Amino acid sequence: MFKMENASQKLKRIYTKLFANPYIIFLLAFIILVLPSLIRGFDIHGQESYFYYRISNYIINNEIPSYDFLSFGGRAFLYNMGSILFLVLFNLLLKISIINLLVFIPIILGFFSLLLFYLILRDFKVTRTTSSFICYLFILSPVFLYSFTHFTSFPIPLFLNLLGFYFVIKERKIFHYLAFFVYIMLSFFDFIHILFALIIIFFYLWKNKKLNRFIPYSVIILLIIYLNNSFVHFGINIINYKFYEYFSMLGGEYGLSIFLVFMSFFGMAYLWKKKYKNTLYYLFFILNIIMLILNIKYIIYITLILSVLGAYGLKYLYQLKWDSIIIRDLTVIMLIAGVIFSGALFLVNSSERNPNSGVYNALIFIEDNTNPRDVILSHEKYGIYINSISSRKNFVDINKAYAPRSELRFYYLKKIFYDKDLSNTLKLFEEFKITYIFITPEMKNSLVWTNRNQGLLYLIDRNPEYFRLIYNQDGVEVWRVL
């Protein structure tokens, strides 16, 4: 009996050692990061990647424009330049094509971000097992998978943020100077990234009673932001989201894992054991939640925080005195299974190529058969593809911030999609110079309509004198407005 117990203890130790081995974590991370590209091919994927592809290419071939002729039928060039400038600079300096940069930067930066995160945790004297578990939770989070399996607005600023903070916590002065340099670069990105940097540095220095060190950081960062944004007048981009959109399974594109959130509750319970001695952490957490409410893109940083809290939560749950060991083990297994499942599900979904070949071919057809001045009407999900693949003007796309009369355009879009009054629809087409309509199977299957008897579908089917079908393959239709 004693021998058996000894063997089981030994086995447990071996597993723990293996599980906590950093090489295993990074190997897993690498596999997860590369897997979607292996499945769908090493090519551009997703709206954000195509957006960066178009803008970077334009800047390389021309210059930084003041007007974007394609988005929203034409708008002022008001985009965050951070990621775009990085792509352009890398392209010019290293002579790597934009496509390759868009494919490989997220994978490389994902890997290095995780490495930095691990090193930061180790610097904070978090045990190897806990650090490993935190990293596993982070790797399996839908936000991490969304951010690093294709190019988005997240990989570069997140990496810079982690790098900057890693330099801040180092003792040697040279690192502090490097941190300044990193944060200067960070100020070219969205406000939320800079705010996270400020918040985390502030709380770190406050905790270590070195608040005087915060002044140079804050002054430099805020000054750069001021200079950077005095030209383009960027703000925090407060956009209201519904509560459930913050969760990946419940309707969010890249939300939080429900199970990670539950684990974090236990993490909070763990913190609460010391009651008000942990006030600093509560404040830090609350402030970050406020930031998340203000801008959903902050979710990447909340995931970092929740991964830490979640790992401690699970540890706390496991170490609690349970009456029933079976229930404890089953509960822990289910929580872990839940995290793995939400990550795996997101990974499977993101492995499908976006846009698929049917949509892509139709967009190429538009490029070949339409005039550069034509405006193509479609759902906002396809706006960026119309700009990037067809090189044509869209009516709307996902870059709503600072778009001219965007609310009005979305109102009219709804009207066009669902109104059965031909004269009203034609009037709007004339007003916005819409000459083509791009319809995908997804739009016909509940994204916009549910059957051909509705709104615009009804009109185009029954009015051949006003609409002509010029492309119809794989369920993708292109109609010309006559």
Added chain:
Amino acid sequence: MKIKPLRILAVIFLLSFVFNLYLSFSSPYLNNDDSYFNLRVIENIRNTGLPIIYDELSHGGRFIVVQPLFHYLFALFSFIPFYFKIFPAIIISSLVLISYLIAKEITNDETSSLFTALLSGFIPLYSRVLINQFTPYFVVLPLTSFLLFCFMKLENKKYLICFIVGSSVLALMHPYSFLLIFILLFYILLMNTEGIPIMKLKKEIMIFTFFLVLLINIIIFRRVFLEYGIHAVYGNNPLSNTLNIFKSIYLIGIIPLCLGILGVYQGFFKMKKESIILISSLILGILFLLLLGITDIDIGLLFLSFGLVIASSLSIKFLFIYLEKTKFNSFKNFVIICFVFLIFLLSLVPTYISYNKEFTNLNDFKWFKENSESDEAIIAPLEYGHMISYFSRRKNIIDSNFLLAPDSKQRNYDVNLMYTGWSYNKAIEISKEYGAEYIYINDNIKKFYNIQDLKYVQDGKCITKVKENIYKVIC
């Protein structure tokens, strides 16, 4: 000679079983077209080993989500003749035993427990949602109540294991496992408000159940969540539920309602007993779901009525205690007989009366199978959707599987328009849109839509009568 309580219980169980079986076999067909969907899934499991994933007959062809445990379980017993009538009758009757056990736990009194068992055997609502129906609810209700019983006696390891296994089975069988979560949440809330400490093991099992139910449902319904997001909880249901208070009271039963409310009051406010707090949590949980409109009203009332029946045990106990204090105590046996008679009158009789043979003649659906092409769709109201798939093996326009169904609101509207509309052209347009070649209309449908016949058939030659209840679209 005193009759042993277990013998009385056995008699009540047999009575309930025979009653359920009699009603089930009084009709050649099952009630509720969902029953036929479940039979089709079981047939598919028997033939292929897998449940139906893509149903080419439902809504003209679509993916479906089923929690397969129920179907796999009964696929094992499907070699038994009339298994779809016998098993529901046995399992529904098992409620008698479970309610006896729960009542005994609450009251520690034989007489009131036996009365509770008798009450639970004949709830009028059973005839609407359980009897002669082959849906997961005939397992879900007894299983949920059994889990509540196990929860009450969790300190015994035997019941702990039963609870773990039972809750896993429930989560794999039906989304109503979420009700268990709500019950436990209200239980925590009520226990805290009453200042009663919760046993540590119970806290642990609650955490376990919460994550178990959440994980299993998220895995099974992942596609649904991805499609609808949080709106998945409403099940893409195009029908609006309306609650008729008086009808609901009748269906719950006068006795369970009155005694149940009294029992909850006694147990919750006066005795502050943990077991009755759990039953109150069941009642509150189901009321909460009804309030949010997440659950079907009949199913919600079914759980509510069961909760009230259990709560009645306390009132019955107090009634007899009170009786002992009065001069009527010498007439105790007479009172018992009167009470039994009252239960028969106010519970058994309404149960019998409420029972409706939903389908009496389904030969027309067999006719479709022999006389129509396999790719032709048939227009029939929602309630007949699964009959078309099961008996005719033809495509329906709409059925009650709304999750992931394309465009169910529009389809429901269009089908209703086919029966109530006046426009011949519209009818042709709808039938063309769905590729429907036949329109089914029987007396029940005419009665439901309050029509004599389809109003537009004389306006053109494209829709002709081919059989008493069947029209064919020939253009």
